[in-house]
Amino acid sequence: MKARLLRLSDQLRESYWFVPTIMAVGAMLLALAMIYIDSHFGSEWMDGLLWLYAARPDGARSLLSSIGGSMIGVAGTTFSVTIAAVVYASGQYGPRLLSNFMSDRGNQVTLGTFIATFVYSMIVLRTIRSPGESGVDTLAFVPQLAVLVAMILVLCSIAVLIFFIHHVPMRIHINSVIEQVGERLIVEIDNRFPVFVGEPREEAHDDPGIPPAFRLDAPVEAYARRTVVRSKDTGYIQLIDEDRLIQTAAKHDLVVRLQYQSGDFAHHGSVLAEAWPAEQLDEDVVKALRGAFALGSRRTALQDLRFLIDELVEIAARALSPGVNDPFTANSCLDWLGAALSDLARRDLPSRLRADEDDALRVIAHPISFAGFVDQAFGALAQYASADMIAGKRFLDAIGDVALSCDDPNRIATLRLQVEAFKELAGGSLAGANLLAVQDRADQLLLALAEPDYQRRLRDSPAWLGGTA
Incomplete structure (x- = not known):
């Protein structure tokens, strides 16, 4: 489970929808909060500020409509520019670098800012009422504080747009691309x-801690005590849950030898690992060991x-x-x-020999x-x-x-x-x-x-x- 959650976290980090969605939901909550404040406390506080004045219903509608229309247009343009930059960079530097550009937080926040401003404006716009609009006795309602916050969001969006114009060419500069990969490698x-996986043990040429079943000269009877853990998926091994392997092996007194490492390709039926002794395993244990491996369609870092x-x-x-x-x-x-x-x-x-807390051999990597x-x-x-x-x-x-x-x-x-x-x-x-x-x-x-x-x-x-x- 942990391996799959970590893989999901990495996929969300590289997605273009997660951060904008969070920001859009935040904009909805902000709009509702501002409308609530306006409806319960009014806008009389603005009369004491010389540089502010209360907007009329028609003016507020026109303002918010302009903000919403312009923001969704800029968001579309931003997305187009981002995709064009990603296509160019992946074609020039290699398709495997596509995930590096998809996970760029600056591009995600830029797109999210424009979408959030659009969502905020539309929600506030829906609450504006003119006198008699819904009935003879209906009073006018303009959420003045919410309109003011919309103006602040517009200023923030302009600042983000300026940042984006600077960020994209800098981001696809070859030295920046190389620096990002190199720094992550060093980190x-x-x-x-x-x-690494478990606590390393000192390894001798013929370590007595290695079970006879995992030696090159293993006799037939020792080899028969091995049980294989086969993959049910096909793809690249993106992550191996190290703690789960150690804990499962220690709980059932097993020694597990890995057949693959992260980055290798495994297909349905491939032997991911071998466990010894066979009599200690049942279907639940095999499932737990298999769950330590997370496979996907591509390699990741x-x-x-x-x-x-x-x-x-x-x-x-x-x-x-x-x-x-x-x-x-x-x-x-x-x-x-x-x-x-x-x-x-x-x-x-x-060492390739990993031990648990009691210094008992558990994993051969x-x-x-x-x-x-x-x-x-x-x-x-x-x-x-x-x-x-x-x-x-x-x-x-x-x-x-x-x-x-x-x-x-x-x-x-x-x-x-x-x-x-x-x-x-x-x-x-x-x-x-x-x-x-x-x-x-x-x-x-x-x-x-x-x-x-x-x-x-x-x-x-x-x-x-x-x-x-």
Whole structure:
């Protein structure tokens, strides 16, 4: 249930109807409150203010009708401009970035402001009465305070319109798009590591806590004690309820091995997880374990760091395509990827073995490795950056920045492999002076990474520090 609620919350955040609906309902309540105050306390208080005067029924109707008509027209224009900007941005930068623009709070509040002003004006307009309108003895009624609030809402709408005109071009600027994705990636890294599903355990090569049924050399009789949890839906795994898995496994004394991670695609009948021992499970337990997985039609950034990395890689790859040929946009993506992986390099990644509060093994998850993230970012982008000298040099600079944050020899070895592979790719894609420039930068980086004091060498090298493309 928690996984589905979190997915629903994310869907509401990306919808164009939720915030405007809330603001429209608020406008209705505000209109009713102002009408109530006017009907019970009157408008005599306005006579003491020189800069205010009471409106007549015909004038109030004309004013509110103009406000309502103009607001719904501006709301339609705002929506059209927003859709046009979204279509342009998704076509230029990638369709997976569509959700980033849909979730923009500024656009939602702008649309909601105009709709709320329209709704408010229509409700107040309905209460205005002229003398004798509904009968001979009917008195005139003009909610003066409500009309004054309508004027204030118009001024607020004008201010919001000015903000919107400034906000849209700024929002679709490529640097702003990259910054938003990069900042969210860094925030998610900070939120997720080192804390992950359950409490991490120290993992040995042959951890005795792992049940025999989950070992590679599991005997047939041990394998038979596993029970599979199959998916009843088809789509991308958007979220895994970590707490529910741990609590369910602890309650029924189970060990659960996950077959998928957030961002993977699963179809109807896919094995989401395996649980041991089989005799501890019944249909209710299987249903509870299945309920920890929330599937949808697309990947999201709720728990999927790889999705955010892929967004930056996609923008960079499009920028380096022959039809666009914009290496400086790719450089911006590489800068943010380097910043994110530098932050990740300073963190301890959790073991794939997750324990409960009593230090009992409960979940065996997919291994999370620094090498996997490096390959997801630099490995996927290497084939594109290796064909451009400007992007190629920045690619190596980004790896060098990550190396400055590494203290683990295994992680440095991973970076060395990426540099060597990139140098080989560049040899097949570049020629002449461009190839020499990239190979020289790669050789400098490899030479520094081969030394124990590689961080000092990178910081002190004038050629390295002064050679940023």
